[in-house]
Amino acid sequence: MTKKAIKISGINQVYAVIGGFHLIDAKYERIQYTVSALKEIGIKKVYTGHCTGLRAEKAFADVFRKDFEKLHSGKIMFF
Numbered sequence: 001m002t003k004k005a006i007k008i009s010g011i012n013q014v015y016a017v018i019g020g021f022h023l024i025d026a027k028y029e030r031i032q033y034t035v036s037a038l039k040e041i042g043i044k045k046v047y048t049g050h051c052t053g054l055r056a057e058k059a060f061a062d063v064f065r066k067d068f069e070k071l072h073s074g075k076i077m078f079f
Helices: 002-009 028-041 054-067
Strands: 016-019 045-048 068-070
Touching: 002 028, 028 054, 045 054, 054 068
Parallel strands: 016 045, 045 068
Antiparallel strands: none
């Protein structure tokens, strides 16, 4: 979706991706591909919903470190 948004908008720099990644039942290879692809695109911050799954959240946290956050009700984000 992020690559498609870049193509459609013509805006090459995406600061953050926000939402559920639906990786809760994904195989490890798909999780790693997703995390790596977002890092390669140049995403700065990742905010994940519960359907991302704990394994994928750990993979995002390992790569994005302080720039990874889990979403929760009432969360406030500053950009």
